[in-house]
Amino acid sequence: MIGSELTxxxxxxxxxxxxxxxxxxLDGAQIANARLRTMRGLVEHPQLAARDRWREVGSPVGPLQALxxxxxxxxAEPPVMTPIPDVGEHTEAIRRELFGE
Structure with missing residues (x-):
């Protein structure tokens, strides 16, 4: 059977x-599969909560949940989840490092 016939x-x-x-x-036949989820489906996925994947991080608009x-x-040490910088917050430091300004 070719691809279009099988499809x-x-x-x-x-x-x-x-x-x-x-x-x-599919599970019964041991065929790997996954659902296509909406953004809400991703955010509410039970495995993300069960595996403690969410962290609260600061942002210019207040605390946010981040994966x-x-x-x-x-x-290993867990990744550092620092606050999200405001627009332009690090511009001067980056310019100094890159251009010596």
Missing amino acids: AVIEQVTLRLDADEVVRR LPPATFVG
């Missing part, structure tokens, strides 16, 4: 199933 067969089967059933069948970087290492 047609997959669509024919999956179009009549709800997402939970598709995932159940830890995707790769972290067991036994």
Whole structure:
């Protein structure tokens, strides 16, 4: 079966199933899969909370929730999550470093 034929067969089967059933069948067949999530779905994903991936960081508009970087290492120091700088906050320091101004 070539790609377009296979796609047609997959669509024919999956179009009549709800997402939970598709995932159940794929999991049962040990086929890797993932849902396409909305931004809200990402923010509310239970694994992010279960793995303690959220951190509060300061910002010019007040505290915000931010995700830890995707790769972290067991036994290593956690990444530093510093406040988000305001627009232009570091401009002069960067100009001095780059241009000696």
